[in-house]
Amino acid sequence: MAEEKVSAGCLIALITDFGDQDWYVGTMKGVIKNIAPEAEIIDICHQIPAQSVVAGAFVLRNAYEFFPAGTVFCIVVDPGVGTRREAVVASEGKYFFVAPNNGVLALVAKESKNWQVHRITRRKFLIPSVSATFQGRDVFAPVAAHLARGKKIAAFGPPLKRFITLKGLQPRRVGPNTLVGKVLYIDTFGNLITNLRREELLRLGRKAPATIVVSGKTLRGIRKTFGSVRRGQALAYWGSSGWLEIGVNHGNAAEVLQAQVGTDVEVRIG
Amino acid sequence: MAEEKVSAGCLIALITDFGDQDWYVGTMKGVIKNIAPEAEIIDICHQIPAQSVVAGAFVLRNAYEFFPAGTVFCIVVDPGVGTRREAVVASEGKYFFVAPNNGVLALVAKESKNWQVHRITRRKFLIPSVSATFQGRDVFAPVAAHLARGKKIAAFGPPLKRFITLKGLQPRRVGPNTLVGKVLYIDTFGNLITNLRREELLRLGRKAPATIVVSGKTLRGIRKTFGSVRRGQALAYWGSSGWLEIGVNHGNAAEVLQAQVGTDVEVRIG
Amino acid sequence: MAEEKVSAGCLIALITDFGDQDWYVGTMKGVIKNIAPEAEIIDICHQIPAQSVVAGAFVLRNAYEFFPAGTVFCIVVDPGVGTRREAVVASEGKYFFVAPNNGVLALVAKESKNWQVHRITRRKFLIPSVSATFQGRDVFAPVAAHLARGKKIAAFGPPLKRFITLKGLQPRRVGPNTLVGKVLYIDTFGNLITNLRREELLRLGRKAPATIVVSGKTLRGIRKTFGSVRRGQALAYWGSSGWLEIGVNHGNAAEVLQAQVGTDVEVRIG
Numbered sequence: 001m002a003e004e005k006v007s008a009g010c011l012i013a014l015i016t017d018f019g020d021q022d023w024y025v026g027t028m029k030g031v032i033k034n035i036a037p038e039a040e041i042i043d044i045c046h047q048i049p050a051q052s053v054v055a056g057a058f059v060l061r062n063a064y065e066f067f068p069a070g071t072v073f074c075i076v077v078d079p080g081v082g083t084r085r086e087a088v089v090a091s092e093g094k095y096f097f098v099a100p101n102n103g104v105l106a107l108v109a110k111e112s113k114n115w116q117v118h119r120i121t122r123r124k125f126l127i128p129s130v131s132a133t134f135q136g137r138d139v140f141a142p143v144a145a146h147l148a149r150g151k152k153i154a155a156f157g158p159p160l161k162r163f164i165t166l167k168g169l170q171p172r173r174v175g176p177n178t179l180v181g182k183v184l185y186i187d188t189f190g191n192l193i194t195n196l197r198r199e200e201l202l203r204l205g206r207k208a209p210a211t212i213v214v215s216g217k218t219l220r221g222i223r224k225t226f227g228s229v230r231r232g233q234a235l236a237y238w239g240s241s242g243w244l245e246i247g248v249n250h251g252n253a254a255e256v257l258q259a260q261v262g263t264d265v266e267v268r269i270g
Numbered sequence: 271m272a273e274e275k276v277s278a279g280c281l282i283a284l285i286t287d288f289g290d291q292d293w294y295v296g297t298m299k300g301v302i303k304n305i306a307p308e309a310e311i312i313d314i315c316h317q318i319p320a321q322s323v324v325a326g327a328f329v330l331r332n333a334y335e336f337f338p339a340g341t342v343f344c345i346v347v348d349p350g351v352g353t354r355r356e357a358v359v360a361s362e363g364k365y366f367f368v369a370p371n372n373g374v375l376a377l378v379a380k381e382s383k384n385w386q387v388h389r390i391t392r393r394k395f396l397i398p399s400v401s402a403t404f405q406g407r408d409v410f411a412p413v414a415a416h417l418a419r420g421k422k423i424a425a426f427g428p429p430l431k432r433f434i435t436l437k438g439l440q441p442r443r444v445g446p447n448t449l450v451g452k453v454l455y456i457d458t459f460g461n462l463i464t465n466l467r468r469e470e471l472l473r474l475g476r477k478a479p480a481t482i483v484v485s486g487k488t489l490r491g492i493r494k495t496f497g498s499v500r501r502g503q504a505l506a507y508w509g510s511s512g513w514l515e516i517g518v519n520h521g522n523a524a525e526v527l528q529a530q531v532g533t534d535v536e537v538r539i540g
Numbered sequence: 541m542a543e544e545k546v547s548a549g550c551l552i553a554l555i556t557d558f559g560d561q562d563w564y565v566g567t568m569k570g571v572i573k574n575i576a577p578e579a580e581i582i583d584i585c586h587q588i589p590a591q592s593v594v595a596g597a598f599v600l601r602n603a604y605e606f607f608p609a610g611t612v613f614c615i616v617v618d619p620g621v622g623t624r625r626e627a628v629v630a631s632e633g634k635y636f637f638v639a640p641n642n643g644v645l646a647l648v649a650k651e652s653k654n655w656q657v658h659r660i661t662r663r664k665f666l667i668p669s670v671s672a673t674f675q676g677r678d679v680f681a682p683v684a685a686h687l688a689r690g691k692k693i694a695a696f697g698p699p700l701k702r703f704i705t706l707k708g709l710q711p712r713r714v715g716p717n718t719l720v721g722k723v724l725y726i727d728t729f730g731n732l733i734t735n736l737r738r739e740e741l742l743r744l745g746r747k748a749p750a751t752i753v754v755s756g757k758t759l760r761g762i763r764k765t766f767g768s769v770r771r772g773q774a775l776a777y778w779g780s781s782g783w784l785e786i787g788v789n790h791g792n793a794a795e796v797l798q799a800q801v802g803t804d805v806e807v808r809i810g
Binding site for chain 2: 551553555560580582583584585586587599600602603604606607608611727728729764765766767777779780781
Binding site: 083132 | 281283285290310312313314315316317329330332333334336337338341457458459494495496497507509510511
């Protein structure tokens with residue numbers, strides 16, 4: 001069984017779009033410590049752009065594999081709160097996840113061989129609420145805490161019937177040597193992170209990418225470090241999470257290239 | 271005695287208006303861990319608008335009851351630092367509080383049956399400081415840490431003579447069926463959180479609120495979820511902390527309704 | 541030996557310029573907990589202005605001495621990432637530091653009597669990475685975790701040959717009674733924090749500072765509290781970290797005085 005590895009005292013890592021202005025995240029932490037005093041809480045990020053499921057999925061995917069086995073990830077990016085979307089609990093054998101069933105777990109699931117998902121339906125694990133609007137506190141935090149105390153994912157409800165994935169995240173092949181991907185995420189420094197992975201480019205052939213075109217600008221080759229181009233110049237490089245990224249040495253690529261999430265990035269090998 | 275329930279190793283939860291740019295919050299954490307290595311520190315919020323006692327009181331009131339018994343809340347929103355305002359330590363039997371005596375504890379005190387407050391005057395529990403400007407580090411953090419190690423609230427000084435409350439937070443009754451409240455807080459998402467509680471509206475009679483008027487706009491009835499109105503439409507609902515709130519489906523109510531903290535909200539039942 | 545005092549289970553305190561938008565800080569925490577499950581992680585600040593080594597050095601210097609003995613400080617403000625700048629591990633006997641060798645440790649080193657620095661060269665303590673761009677995750681976090689588990693600083697590599705310091709941080713003496721310093725840091729509240737310390741002014745003679753000139757404005761004497769001048773008036777005071785600071789009562793000194801990091805501050809005693 002996947003969840004055998006979780007043991008009391010383990011880590012709960014949080015990803016939300018709640019920001020840091022209000023009591024929302026703090027209250028989730030209170031709920032967790034109330035149920036699982038021995039759990040340790042780690043903030044990954046609370047600044048996911050409001051209701052951006054893709055950004056939440058991306059942050060989770062780039063962080064989770066660096067955590068210890070047994071970590072419970074609690075992700076609350078939930079534009080459908082109060083509608084009939086399901087709340088789910090999942091595992092791929094080593095890690096555990098609590099989230100809405102809206103695609104926010106899709107990038108992790110895609111990489112997993114042993115993905116199991118259950119709905120959260122057993123009300124005895126939840127906080128009885130006066131409201132339908134704060135399921136981070138009333139549903140996701142308490143389920144994460146019960147997982148950390150050793151509950152199995154099957155304890156929270158029946159297996160999920162239809163797991164929601166994300167559409168349009170695959171690059172398109174538009175010629176024998178050419179893939180068109182897009183910007184999935186722009187980080188604090190303005191670096192453009194694309195949906196192009198090294199493995200996928202290798203499938204086009206053994207040659208390295210020769211030209212990368214973004215916002216009408218052509219970049220030549222993949223660089224190792226920012227310092228390999230002049231200040232203010234754009235470059236393409238393999239980012240620290242394995243995606244093709246575009247940056248500007250001592251500058252902000254999103255501004256310099258006028259790019260945004262969704263902007264096309266064309267790569268030609270050869 | 272109220273404070274018998276605190277035991278070493280308990281939680282210290284922080285609320286400040288220090289922001290996250292500087293070393294202020296980090297230094298408070300260092301002081302706490304130095305005095306009470308076994309204490310666990312939880313950030314609730316450090317983005318209280320500068321010197322906004324009402325916002326600090328509100329965040330505390332909406333978060334505290336979800337924490338485990340024995341939690342020590344350390345609240346530093348302190349426009350009077352360096353003046354003669356008192357520093358206090360308080361308990362209502364289950365939780366403990368360290369804060370300036372300026373109203374930031376008033377909403378919690380109002381709900382408590384067994385409220386006890388002492389002044390902080392015993393200098394041996396404080397950090398000898400070069401300055402009168404950083405009492406978060408020199409007064410509030412060390413007292414929170416000593417509480418977490420089991421010190422009683424009476425150990426820090428004599429009972430407080432005059433506990434400061436907040437004025438003007440009560441809704442006004444302006445007719446047999448009508449209450450006028452106001453916006454107390456606007457959250458990250460732009461939702462307007464009012465000072466109107468369900469219990470108080472029930473005192474007007476058994477009928478549910480029929481109309482809510484804010485910024486000249488009339489809303490009909492209380493909704494259960496944002497999805498019950500069209501995109502861009504405003505709605506009133508019972509928020510997750512028990513206050514009447516006004517939101518906009520997929521929008522920012524503060525912007526759409528041009529409302530701010532202090533804006534009147536009129537509720538008519540019947 | 542300096543590092544004898546570190547024991548497993550100790551604190552790791554983080555200072556970075558990674559901001560709070562992305563997965564960068566969260567991933568460092570995952571790496572730390574994976575290597576040192578018993579380590580406790582404290583966020584000091586992740587909002588150091590991008591690549592501002594002086595601000596990072598300043599935040600560290602003002603925070604570190606309030607932490608318990610044995611704390612490991614992990615500082616990632618690293619404009620030279622990917623170049624040949626060294627990564628180092630250091631100790632002054634009571635505390636431990638992991639950082640790039642770029643001056644970010646210079647203010648702490650200057651105050652230490654027993655400063656020891658080693659390079660980080662042993663690859664077995666690092667995370668094998670796909671990229672040269674995220675050494676917070678791949679170098680600094682794992683080394684901090686191994687330190688927390690009891691590794692000595694000499695285990696990570698040979699002694700450092702040339703420790704980088706910061707230039708231009710010393711005030712200049714421009715007359716028998718006059719020092720010219722500058723603004724080193726501006727905090728969230730707009731207070732100007734200078735490089736002038738009380739000890740240094742005492743060296744000019746026993747008299748207290750009589751006039752402080754900043755941005756063409758002359759302030760008279762050192763005040764004890766903000767309340768000692770009228771609202772909107774500027775004042776000079778000894779800040780909570782021992783530096784001469786300039787603030788405005790109920791206002792933002794950086795805006796009122798149009799000052800920035802680097803602005804001259806002249807002090808005359810007498």
